[in-house]
Amino acid sequence: MPTDTPQPAFVLLRPQMGENIGAAARGMWNFGLDRMRITAPRDGWPNQKAVAMASGAGRLLDEAQMYGSTAEAVADCHYVYATTARPRELTKPVLTPEAALADAATRIGRGEKVAVMFGPERAGMENEDIAQASAIISVPVNPEFPSLNLAQCVLLCAYEWRRAVTDTPAERLEGQRTELAERVEVEKLGDHYEERLEEAGFFYPEAKGGAMRLNLRNLWSRMPLTRADVQMLHGIMRQMVRWKDRD
Amino acid sequence: MPTDTPQPAFVLLRPQMGENIGAAARGMWNFGLDRMRITAPRDGWPNQKAVAMASGAGRLLDEAQMYGSTAEAVADCHYVYATTARPRELTKPVLTPEAALADAATRIGRGEKVAVMFGPERAGMENEDIAQASAIISVPVNPEFPSLNLAQCVLLCAYEWRRAVTDTPAERLEGQRTELAERVEVEKLGDHYEERLEEAGFFYPEAKGGAMRLNLRNLWSRMPLTRADVQMLHGIMRQMVRWKDRD
Numbered sequence: 119m120p121t122d123t124p125q126p127a128f129v130l131l132r133p134q135m136g137e138n139i140g141a142a143a144r145g146m147w148n149f150g151l152d153r154m155r156i157t158a159p160r161d162g163w164p165n166q167k168a169v170a171m172a173s174g175a176g177r178l179l180d181e182a183q184m185y186g187s188t189a190e191a192v193a194d195c196h197y198v199y200a201t202t203a204r205p206r207e208l209t210k211p212v213l214t215p216e217a218a219l220a221d222a223a224t225r226i227g228r229g230e231k232v233a234v235m236f237g238p239e240r241a242g243m244e245n246e247d248i249a250q251a252s253a254i255i256s257v258p259v260n261p262e263f264p265s266l267n268l269a270q271c272v273l274l275c276a277y278e279w280r281r282a283v284t285d286t287p288a289e290r291l292e293g294q295r296t297e298l299a300e301r302v303e304v305e306k307l308g309d310h311y312e313e314r315l316e317e318a319g320f321f322y323p324e325a326k327g328g329a330m331r332l333n334l335r336n337l338w339s340r341m342p343l344t345r346a347d348v349q350m351l352h353g354i355m356r357q358m359v360r361w362k363d364r365d
Numbered sequence: 366m367p368t369d370t371p372q373p374a375f376v377l378l379r380p381q382m383g384e385n386i387g388a389a390a391r392g393m394w395n396f397g398l399d400r401m402r403i404t405a406p407r408d409g410w411p412n413q414k415a416v417a418m419a420s421g422a423g424r425l426l427d428e429a430q431m432y433g434s435t436a437e438a439v440a441d442c443h444y445v446y447a448t449t450a451r452p453r454e455l456t457k458p459v460l461t462p463e464a465a466l467a468d469a470a471t472r473i474g475r476g477e478k479v480a481v482m483f484g485p486e487r488a489g490m491e492n493e494d495i496a497q498a499s500a501i502i503s504v505p506v507n508p509e510f511p512s513l514n515l516a517q518c519v520l521l522c523a524y525e526w527r528r529a530v531t532d533t534p535a536e537r538l539e540g541q542r543t544e545l546a547e548r549v550e551v552e553k554l555g556d557h558y559e560e561r562l563e564e565a566g567f568f569y570p571e572a573k574g575g576a577m578r579l580n581l582r583n584l585w586s587r588m589p590l591t592r593a594d595v596q597m598l599h600g601i602m603r604q605m606v607r608w609k610d611r612d
Contacts, residue, residue, distance in 0.1 A: 144510075144512075145517065147507060147509075147510045148506050148507055148510055148511070148512070148513055148517070149506060149507055150507040150509075174510055174512065175510060207540060208540055209538065209539070209540030209542065209543050209591055209593070209594075210538070210539060210540060211536055211537070211538055211539075211589075212536065212537050212538070212539045213535060213536045214528075214533050214534075214535050214536075216528070216535070217535035217536055254539070257524070258527055258528065258531055258533040259395050259396060259527075260394060260395055260396055260397040260527070262394075262397075263391075263394045263395055263421055263422060264395070265391075265395070265421065266395055270392065270395070270517075270520055273517055273520065273521070274520070274521070274524055277504075277521055280505055280506075280507070281461075281463070281505065284505055311601070314605075315601060315604065315605075317608070318604050318605055318607070318608035319604065319607075319608065320600065320601065320604040330597075333593075333597065334597065337594055337597065340589070341588045341589070342587070342588070346580070347584050350577075350580065350581060350584060351584075353567065354558070354562060354567065354581075355605075357562060357565050357566065357567040358561075358562075358565055358602070358605035358606075358609070359605075360565070360566075361564070361565035361566065361605075361609055362605065362608055362609030362612060363609075363612075365609055365610070365612065
């Protein structure tokens, strides 16, 4: 059985080598984390090499949740971090592991669901994965040798999680808070805008359409939208269509 | 050639598996460390498995200094840390990795020579090794699953070293167009939406109009909008009006 401790889910996107999945499980459990999610493991599931490498943390693999896509894997989360070293064209806050996992602990403490995503070994994350994230975690590596492997990156994040929850977490003053939207609601908002704007001819010229769609998608994911915000943004778009149709 | 940066030596005591020595080299160089010392490697030296695992950090193995005993390996150092999870009968200061490597940075800054020792894979350090140390580094692991491997322990200490000596901002905004919008731009965005939505009949019923306007205004102010975001949001609204006018 998973522990009861509220904690971030660690999401391995399309992991390739079973050994790395097993080592990631070990690294998580070394620091008390046991919620692993996986999308599309290259060599199928279950994976015997993962089991062999996980040794004492094999339970995490038995209980790992499998998803068909990045969006599905984080659909129920309110805040999502992407671990990636490479600079991207998408605008995002970039946090150190320490700041990010401290932030995650604060969010989890007030009832949000949080996920940390890790890209596949060689290729790393696609822009489409990163567009699902609220923020980026960047490990401050040696620029001359920045190649952290998957399990190392998981280990460092798990370590920072434990540091954040066993030390006194930094205080934060908050005003009155309303319920944050879940990722699936933000995704539907993105769909709604994209469909209507497609009809409206917004994504023009054709050559720039892809980048515009991605940036718009990213705009929504990056915003700390409440459920009420999402409803209002839907309402705005519906009303604009209604207005158009009325004339 | 080793880098000129003053830094701690990482000392692997009687390491067993070449793979772990290679992975330790990688972990060190990931965080800018390149002074490895080794005592009595079980499988001799050089070790081809270590070389294969080290890939981009192979230089550290070529330059590693070999010693016959723990005492010799740290003979020229002023301050020595022993990494060990297990409680010992020897009385020592016990530090977290963060505190220890920050302390190491301070010492090195004033000209001391510092070493961090790592025990062999299975047995761990002997009391005779620990007796050579000035202080102990204890990684705050999950007590239910405390078994960090050699390379993981090296990685965490190297990571904490780099954190101690580099000044990475906890959070920054990255991407192509990261310039935040000024308040006046957000205000104009609010005006634009309010005017158009007024025409479109969005603020209905009348009795709720005031609250709806206020909430919409507040939605924009609360978002971390960049200039590019503001332009896109203007564009969306203009396009919806254009679409309406076209039909």
